[in-house]
Amino acid sequence: MDWATMRRALVEQLKARGITNRAVLHAIGRVPRHWFVPRSLRQYAYEDRALPIGYGQTISQPYTVARMLEALAPEPGLRVLEVGLGSGYLTALLLAMNCRVWAIERIYGLFRRAQKVLRHLGLCQPATCHLVWGDGWWGLPAFAPYDRIVVSASVRQVPPAYLLQLRYGGRLVIPFEKYDWLAGRYQLLRITRMGPSHYRTEDLGPFVFVPLRPGTEPH
DSSP: OOHHHHHHHHHHHHHHTTOOOHHHHHHHHHSOGGGGSOGGGGGGTTSSSOEEEETTEEEOOHHHHHHHHHHHOOOTTOEEEEEOOTTSHHHHHHHHTTOEEEEEESOHHHHHHHHHHHHHTTOOOTTTEEEEESOGGGOOGGGOOEEEEEESSBBSSOOHHHHHTEEEEEEEEEEEEEEETTTTEEEEEEEEEOSSSOEEEEEEEEEOOOBOOOTTOOO
C-alpha cells in the first residue's frame, strides 16, 4: 500500500474538517499510523475512525487526536505528560513535534507493544521519551511540573494531581464524563493553570473516549 499517499489524504481530510495547526498537520503527515494498529486492521489505519487495539482499548480517530493536539498547543522543547500511552500514536506525534514526553500506561501489554513500536521507528530517544508502566491517576509527580498534560481517556472527576503538576500557564486537555444525552458524547476540557489555585476551564465540545480505569481511582 502507498502509506505516504494515504497519510496525505488524511491530512487533507482533517484540513477540510477545520484542523489548521500546521505543526499538528505536519506531524500527522509524517508519523506512520499503520504501525500503531493491529496488522489485521492496517488497511483502515488512515480512515478517520477509531480502531480496536486489544485489551478493550482503542486508538482514537485522527480527528479527535488532532483536536486534542490543537487544544494542547505543544511546542518544541515543552515538557508533556501523557496519561494513557495506549497504542503510542499520540506519543509519536508529540515526539515528532519535538516535545519532551513522559507517557504512562497501566496495561502492560499495551505498554510493551507501544514501547517496541516507538523504538523501532526511532522516535523514543532517552533525552526526549520516557515511558512508564503504572497507574496514571496520580500523574508522575517525580518529573513535574509539566508545560502540558494530555489525558487520552475520560474521567468522572479531574484528578487534583494533574492540576498541581501543571506549571503556571500550563494546559491540561482531558475528556470529562459530563454526558451529553443529545449529542451522545463526553466533553473535552482544556484547563489552564493561571496561578497557585486559579484555573480557567474551557469546554471544547463533545467527543467519544474510553474511560480511565486506574486501579486506585476514587469512586
